[in-house]
Every structure is written in structure tokens, then in C-alpha cells.
Amino acid sequence: MKRVVLKRVEPPRPVATVRYVECQKNHAAAAGGHIVDGCREFIPSGAEGTDAAFTCAACGCHRNFHRRVES
Template identity: 60%
Template sequence: MRKRQVIVRREEAPRSSANSSMTIRSVRYGECQKNHAAGVGGYAVDGCREFMASGEEGTAAALTCAACGCHRNFHRREVETEVACDCSSPPSNGA
């Protein structure tokens, strides 16, 4: 499951120009990193490769993985950030 989080941020620009930027963040949860053998002093993971929500967005089940049953926090979080700049220059007077 790929969750997308969009953050729009306008930065204060100097009065002579009208620049704005937009930051887009894509959040994806990868393989499960829960150590199932921690109680006996070992290290063993279950092999779950990607988080898949058990329920609809906004419910408690959305935080539980359908494949391994672990909470989303045990899965590696990958954040991709993309910054798009809408830079425009002031119109010229034709001189």
C-alpha cells in the first residue's frame, strides 16, 4: 500500500518577485523489521516485504498489516520528497 501525503507550502518571497514552491511527500512502508525472537535473545523477522493495511483509511485496522499482523510502526518508513517551484518573472516593459 502506498500512502501519499501532500504538503503545500508557500514561502515568503521578496516583494519584487512572485515565487512559490510546493513540497510533495510520498510515504511508503516497506519490509517488516519486528524481531520475533527478541524474547529468547535471538533475531528473526517474519519476511513480510511490504505493509498492506487491514482496513479502511481512518480506522484502527488501517494501522495493522494484513500480511503479518504487525503494527505499521514495525515496517520501514520510506519518504520521498519532491519540491516543485513555480517561478515566474515579472513582465517586461518591452524596452
């Protein structure tokens, strides 16, 4: 007796383009206020694949502080 195995093939997911825009780090959180530095766009300070690529060259914050926009 033969067994037939059916595999479900899922269609490929569309590739989303991700950009990181304005910095939302609150620099006055310790004092109980809300002040952002005004950085408008994430600019990596190093080459892709290095640890420096996660630091913004404009404001020095980590990429996670910048608002993520998928398009």
C-alpha cells in the same frame, strides 16, 4: 500613528509520499535471537481512518514495525 504589521509567508512544503516496506519486528527478541517474518510490504487491513488501517494484513504487525521510506 499607524502601525504596519508584516507577516512572513512561508512557501508551501512539498508533499512527501510515504511508503512502508519490509517488516523489521524481531519475533525472537525474548529468546535473545533475531528473526523477522519476511513480510516485504505493509498492506493495511482496514479502510483509511480506522484503527485497522494501522495493522498489516500480511503479517499482523503494527505499521510502526515496517521501515518507512519517504520519496
